[in-house]
Amino acid sequence: MTAQPLIADLPRDIGLTGDYTIRITALNAATGAQVSGVNVSNVVITALDVGTGQVGTFPGGGGPLLPIFEMPGSEIP
């Protein structure tokens, strides 16, 4: 397939707590209904972990939640 590169907006500074879901889908522009026949792959989610620091996993096909570096000075008193 030939895939065109596109960008889209994401809410800024929105904190997602446990059991919130990030869903990737395909919608009909006029009706908002889901369009079938679309697949998704190579998903990469980069996020700031502001919770307990606990390493969790993303159920439903996601990979492990792995801290890749600590941000200096980010310690919250």
Added chain:
Amino acid sequence: MSTSEVVISASATAAVPKDYVVAPSSEIIPLCVTASIDGTGAATAYLATLEIISDAGLVMARCPCNTLIAAGGSADVSWFPLKQAASSTASISFYQQVVLNLPNVRSYWPLDETTGTTWHDLGPSNNPMTAVGSPIMGVAPLITTGHSATFSGAVDGSARSIQYGTGAGSYGTWPGDNSVSVVCWYSGTFAHANSRLLFTLDNGSNRICQLVVTTAGLPVWQTFASNVSANPAVTAVTAINDGVRHMIGATFNGVSFAGKIYIDGLLSASGAGTGSHSTTSATPTLMTLHLGGNFTQPMGGTSDEFVLTSGELTATDMANLFAAGTT
């Protein structure tokens, strides 16, 4: 507690919708989401969309990629925060995102202005509303962000409304099946001696729909087969004049002619109309707030976040809006 950056990757291919659930006892702020979207099997054009869904199953944010992907087309999409808080205009709030992601939005007046005589329309109709008679602007919001406006509900010596808002632009040919929805927030403790009007939509001569509030504070959603007879008129079971903020949602289905009214995100009442309905086919041209019928029955109180759509919003849409405005 520390803050760290995390990366989650999943290379496997799966059919949409594909969900990634945040682990229990954790909290993350998404910085960027990228994905390969393969629409080879899609029979229609589509918008690659990221949704954020609460633990209660409500869609809290819907983030479509604004480039329509053709049937059978594919894309590599990156979602990340694009709007800068330091830009010349205020960054869009979470509630505004939820509103503008609703289907069939025609106009949206947040009433966030603090001075002047204009309330801007963030919807595609772009019909600014004029504040007449100096209603109080810049009042504390009824949702969690922005501002609202307070209307006196008073009339002059000729029994004409003193303070109201009016959007005089045309909305063009009403798309779809003549369905219409209006959502707004209200807070007040009025005790008017007769029924009052919170908003009306008309074509300059004939009413299309309106929200009447009875002396008991009960909202009545009316759509019209003619200028005179409401068809149907649906009365909510919850009064809104108790001084507590309320979200009022009203919908009309242009196919079934059913009307529904929601209070605080929950269905309060519904009613059946009959055919030969001219709800929106007359090309709406005028949206007014707190302006009574014949200018004699304006409703006092504080209003916020007026939304007008050319479709019937669902119970889920109403629940999502109420959640977005109160959290």
